[in-house]
Amino acid sequence: MPLPLITLVLSMTSTLGAAPSPELSVSYEQPGSSRAEQARKLLKDSGALETGIRLPAPVKVVARDCDAAEPPGATWDHAERRITICYQLVDHARRVLDGISETEESDTGTSSARVEAALSVLFHHELGHALTTLNGLPDSDAQADQFAALTLPADAPERVVAAAEARHLLAGHTGIEGLPGPDESATFSCLLYGADPGKYRRIAKGGWVPPERAPSCTDEYNRVRSAIGSMAVKAGT
Incomplete structure (x- = not known):
């Protein structure tokens, strides 16, 4: 049985x-x-912008208002070594997820967990872009997602299931700049599930990974871990 990601990079702590x-x-x-x-x-308050991942170079994270002329998203600027998170994106993601929770008549705790997890997903996707370019790899959303599938569980294992759900719910919604769509969401969820199918079985049960794909997720995760796992470890390990 493959070791869960948290054992790989954190010694379970x-x-x-x-x-x-x-x-x-x-x-x-x-x-x-x-x-x-x-x-x-x-x-x-969500703590979504916190990480203990070791970085190859200093990185600034700036949360701010975005100009009306630019899309309210989340971006990585390699030249400036800067991740930017727009307050407008945070607000839009919250309103979308709160609206879905109200339609489902979910409780407040469920809605809050989804929103906080979504913010973690947005940040870790951009952190993935940073790790990609700072390690000299060709940049792409797919590569950023692979890093995010390693770093998010390392920083916040308790948010992994909610992160898969939140990303699934946000996929395809207009105004969510910074995350690719439904196919990419399924791949991201597959990698999270494959890290520890027992611990994260709710990801498969929730349907956020296509049922026919779920059995292959452990192999998909292991390939990613073998390829880039050494570039996504905690500081001090």
Whole structure:
């Protein structure tokens, strides 16, 4: 049986909020509206921008208001070594997921868990782009997702199932700039599930991985771990 990812990179001890990577700095710029202020608080309180992953070079993470002329997304700028998260994206993702939860008549806890997990997914996807280019690999959303499938469980194993669900629910929604669509969401969920099918069995049960694909997810995960696992480890390991 393959070792779960958390054993691979953490010696089974990481939780969200552990000592941050020394190469990462996070700043929250002053919001320009009450809605942006709510998004800033949500993002900061969620701890989604925290990571202990070792980085090849210093990286800045900036949360801010976005100009009206640019899409409210999440981006990685290799030249500036900067990840940008727009408050407008945070607000939009929250409203989409809250709306879905209301339609399903889900409780407040379920909605909150989905939103916080979605913010973690958005950040770790951009962290994946950073790890890709800083390690000299060709950049792509697929490569970023592969890194994210390693780093998110390492930082926040308790959010993995909710992350697969949130990404599935957001896939295909307009205005969610920074994440690819449904096919890519299924691949991401497959990698998360394959990291530990027993621990993360709810991902397969939830239908976020096509049933016919689920048996191959462990092999898919193992291929990714073999290819880039050494580039996605915790600081100090």
